Structures are given as C-alpha cells and as structure tokens.
Amino acid sequence: MDFLITILQLIDGTIRVSTPLILAALAGLCSERGGVIDIGLEGKMLGAAFVAATVAYMTGSAWLGLLAAIAASVALSLIHGFASITHHGNQVVSGMAINIIVAGLAPTIGNAIFHINGDTPPLPHAARFTAIDLPFAASLADVPVIGPVYSGVISGHSFTTYLAFALVPFVAWMLYKTRFGLRLRAVGENPEAVDTAGVSVQWLRYRAVMIAGVLCGIAGTSLSTSLGASFIRDMTAGKGYLALAAMIFGKWRPKTTLLACLIFAFTDTLQARLQGVELPVVGEIPVQFIIMLPYALTVFLLAGFVGKVVAPAADGEPYIKEH
C-alpha cells in the first residue's frame, strides 16, 4: 500500500511539473507545424513569467497577470514573425535573439521597478493560481481506489495545469479536424501548394506563431504564479529547450508530445523522490547520479526508442513568393 501511495504521489508531482513543459511543447508544435522553427520558447516563457508576476503583483489579480503575459508573449512572437516570416530571416537566429533579449531585459526592468535583484516580490495568495479542489474531493478521499486517485492525483492542481491538459486534445482537434489546421499543416509541408490555392502563406504563419505566443504566455504564467510565487531570474532554467526536445520526441504530434513531456516530468519528480532514499539491492544512490537521470534518459530514448523523426518538410524554410 505504501508503494502504491508513493506511485500516486509521483504521478501527482509529474502532473504539476509537466504543466509548463506541455504548454511550451504545444506552442513549439503549432509554430513548427506551420513551418516556423521556434527556438525562442524559452525566452517567451521567461518574458511571460516576468510580466505575469509583475502585473499580478501590481493589480492583485492572477487573471490580469495571465492576460498581460499572453499579450507580452504574443508581442515577442510577432517580433519573431516579423524577422522570419516578413523578412525571411533565419528562424533559429531570430528565436535565439529573443531568448537572449528577454534573459537580460526582464531582470533589468524588474530591478528598475522593484529594486530586488531583478526578481519580483512574492505574490500574495489571492494573486496566484493556487490549487483547486475539485467537487467531492474531500468526501471521496476515503473511498478505496477511486478516493486516492481522484482526490490525491486528479484534484488539487491549479487552473493552468488543468488548462494545459485540456489544450492537448484541443490542439489535436484544431490541427486535424479544422480547415485552419489542414492549411496550417499544409503550409509547414508545402507552402507553394497553399499559395497556389490562393491562401496567404504569410498570414497563416503569423497565426501559427501567435498561437505559440498565447501558449507560451500561459506556460510562463504557470511558472511564476502557480508553481512559484514570484519571478526569479532565469527561472525557466532550460524548460523551453526541454519542451523543444519533447516536441521532437513526440514527432510533432500533440498526443505523443504530451507523452514525452510526461516522461521528462516523471524523471524530474522521480529524482526528487530518489534522493537520500535507501533502495533495495543498490542502497543509497549518490545525488549527482540521480540528478543526471533525466539527461541520461533523453539520450537513451533518442538513441533507442523514438525511431525515425521527420520534421515538417518546410520547417525552417522562409517562403519567398516567385513572381
């Protein structure tokens, strides 16, 4: 029974940790399915985290923080779009530029406003997206099997976490079942064909990067107002790149991407639980080894399990109309 409870706690932690990863990976997926490489996930998330924390602190409302963060993140997306769609610039360079600009700009502005080392002050409880207890969570807690699963794992996450999981089927539906999704996929595979059909390639790609902006905005908000309670320098700590890796593992498909994000989050949670625990046979594993686990797993998966990974054909190719 103890073992089962540990498993449930691990799953609970995994769901929490995976939130920003899922959102950012979906953002990358939407953008790259439309043919625009988005290495700037990290920067957009960081920018959104900063704006969300700042606005939530100043207004006392997490919702306003979320809206402002989405606006900021979309603005960064548009810069990326302007450079790489309108002006056919190199998409990797433009995305990297966003990462570097935000990493410097956010703490600088933060320092100018709050004078605490580039961070934002801790948010009061009311200005955060805190754990939501789903209906009947308390009363069902004692029911065997369903109780621990429902109230321990499914209930008690924040709004952004539920939103992240809800967005996976939504993005899948949008990509595969709507006309917009079909065109979006087409523009990432064969923009000439889309252009021939009389649909604007540029406008489609702009919409793709804006969707990525919205998703990164939510991801950043979840970092600074839900998982954490303030903006801290470099708080994304490589999650944007990890999301990019998850998207590639997931072969640019929403459901497999979700799975990849969950695997990453699970190893992260697992390593937290394994520290200082006596395991049968092997005994206590050194901390350094445990911290290495997620990275080792990445290499292992990439080498052995994922199989052939094919990016959208026009991913990263600027579309230049021939006259």
Place this chain on the structure above:
Amino acid sequence: MVHKLMRVFLAVILMTLLAGTALAAGPLKAALIYDMGGKFDKSFNEAAYKGAEMFRKEFGDKYRDFEPTNETQYEQAIRRFASRGTDIIVVVGFSYQGVLEKMAPEFPDTKFVIIDSEVKQPNVLSIQFKEHEGSFLVGMIAAMKAKGDTVGFVGGMDVPLIRKFHLGYEEGVHYVKPNAKVLMNMTGTTPSAWADPIRAGELARGQMDRGAEVVYAAAGSSGNGVLQAAADAGRFSIGVDSNQNYLHPGSVLTSMVKRVDLAVFDALKSAREGHFKGGSLHLGLKEGGVDYALDEYNKDLITEEMKAKVDDAKAKIISGEIKVTDYFDIMDK
C-alpha cells in the same frame, strides 16, 4: 598628433593614479562581493548586505558591491576591486575559497574577509559559523512542533557546508524524538542550486507528501520556494541565515539566524579603526554567531515549554554538556 594624444592619455592615467592614492588616506574603501544567490536573497547574502549598510550608517563610509552572475566573474571582481586600491574586500560565500587562495598573496596590501570558509593567508580573515549548533536548536523546535515522527530538510547545493546544517538539524531532532525520521533533499550540485526555488519547492512538496510536518530550508534563495510550498500546504517551515519569520507568518516556525551582518560589520569596523587582523574566527552559540529567531511573527507558534527546552539545550551546548557533531570533523573519516 598621435604623440600628442598619447601624452594626454598618459597624463590622464597619471592623474587618476595620483587621485587614487590621495583618496586612500580618506575614508575606508570597502567592497562586498556576493555569492551567486544574489544580493537580495532574503537570506545569506542579504545578511552581509545588511552588515555593510549598518557600517555605512554608523561611519558614513560608502562601500561598493558586486553581484556575480557566473563563477568566472569571481576572480575578475576581486582583481578589479583590489587593483583599484580597495582597502578591504569582503567575499560572501565558500565558493570564493579557491579564488581567494590565489588572489590574497597577489594583493598583500589588501585586506580580505571570507565568510563560510577558511583561507590561510596573513591578510585574510576567515569567518566561519557553527551552523550545526544553531541547526540543532531549530531541529529541536521542529521535532517538538511535529505531531508525528517525520520532518524534512531541503539543502541548496550539495556541499559539506550544507551537510553540516543537516547533521546538526538531525541531531537536534533526535535529541527530542530519538526515532524521528529526517527526510533530506539537495536542490542540485551546481551553484545554480542556490537560485532554483521551483525545484526546491517541489522537493519540499515531495517531503510533505511523505509526511514531513516541518521542513528546514538551508538553500539560500531557493529556500523561498520551500517556505512558499510549506505555507501553501499549511505546514511549517524553518528559514535560514537571515530572520525569515516575517515571510509567511504562521507558517515559518523559526529561522536559524547566522549573524553574517554582525560579522561583516565587525570586520569593516576593525579595518576602519586600524586593528584588522588576519586569522580565523568560529562563531557559535557562545559568541552569538548563530541562534534561533523568536519575534512577533512566530511567538504564537513557539510555546513557553518549547522555548524553555530549547534555551536549556542552548545553555548546555554553550557549557559543552551537549556536543553537536560538526560535519567537517567527520566528513573525511
């Protein structure tokens, strides 16, 4: 033309040099270099900053400070301050040990102070704290507050210094409840572990899921994530270095305060008054270097009975009746 420019250039350099030496006779030129946790980490570095501020208010001497953003800046920062004729440089944190061992002989006329580590050079004052003694006391408080038998510890970077906190804490817990379990996690193994509150918070949540009722954070800036997680869960946490009781009143049980502020202040003062001496200081409960914090934010959490017990143990540690194990004494064995 080029020659003229050169001459002007040289003259300017000469004048700056002269001005530099002229200034040295005036007020004390002090510099503070923080660790990677950053100046306002509400903890260790902030305590050093407060000490320097105290000095500035009392004597009116301005000081300069610097926050490195990566390890390669450690040496540059020390070199820059030292070569500009700074009288005394305080480096905050054990990470400076290697760099200072190299730089102190290079600038024999500059006085150095290093916190949390020892550098054996005639011009270096090494200030270390007996964190294990303070941690013992907060461990006792944690054990007395917990209804069950599990408490937690979240460290920053996995280094002997943090293990020292942990060992003292564990002994304090076991002093009250010999069978209690102390869960332990480290945030990371690189200096960035001092500034990763999200991961530290997740570690604390993990410990609380496993039953920890009180979590002690010895993790610099990352500790804020632990305190936040405990406050969110309605559990208790223990702050470190600075008094962090005010951060989440009602949830922060107490703080293991390390009087870095007083140590910095005293060092700067002695340099100003001309009796600065290199050497090594070990500040414990007896010297007032470490203690547990009791103020208006946590007075309702600590009962009279708990306070009496802790103060009794404190007296016994000072008199030598209770010996708290120093991790540094056992780590190589």
